[in-house]
Amino acid sequence: MIDPGVFRSDPVLDADSGGTFYYQSLNGNDLSVDVYQSKDGGATWGPPVAEFGGDKNWMAIDRSGGASDGHIYGIWQRFASCCGSNVLTRSIDKGVSFQSPVPVVVSPTFGMLAVGPSAELYATGVDGTTTQDLTHFVVSKSTNASNPARRRPSQGDASSSAAT
Numbered sequence: 001m002i003d004p005g006v007f008r009s010d011p012v013l014d015a016d017s018g019g020t021f022y023y024q025s026l027n028g029n030d031l032s033v034d035v036y037q038s039k040d041g042g043a044t045w046g047p048p049v050a051e052f053g054g055d056k057n058w059m060a061i062d063r064s065g066g067a068s069d070g071h072i073y074g075i076w077q078r079f080a081s082c083c084g085s086n087v088l089t090r091s092i093d094k095g096v097s098f099q100s101p102v103p104v105v106v107s108p109t110f111g112m113l114a115v116g117p118s119a120e121l122y123a124t125g126v127d128g129t130t131t132q133d134l135t136h137f138v139v140s141k142s143t144n145a146s147n148p149a150r151r152r153p154s155q156g157d158a159s160s161s162a163a164t
Helices: none
Strands: 008-015 021-027 032-038 058-061 072-075 088-091 108-115 121-127 133-142 159-163
Touching: 008 058, 021 058, 032 072, 072 108, 108 133
Parallel strands: 058 108
Antiparallel strands: 008 021, 021 032, 058 072, 072 088, 108 121, 121 133, 133 159
């Protein structure tokens, strides 16, 4: 067990370009999200690092090979979370810390994140802008989330689209 005695759910596992594994999970006691790191293929894990968060969390790691390689992004649904409509966080220091969350256009819920080949960040899920609209699927894209100088990675040139 990574965290004995603590109920955890919503597990997400990913790895960076160097082979370090990251495990993200929801603490069922308080709906916080933590990230653990393993540099030995999962044989041992470091202590938890708080990532803000909430229910239905997801994580993606940039493996684009560019300046943002190793950035970790986390997202969750806004209806059971720490931070209202601010649902996206990132780590620009390989999981040592996470930045304060920011909102995402159309607030994708019950979905996932992906990092494209040019370090663009995609968030997809059902539309969580005002409710959990299970009939509309949305995609938000940011081409500047990888820029560590930007305090708000989902702002600027973010765009979105929806489908029913």
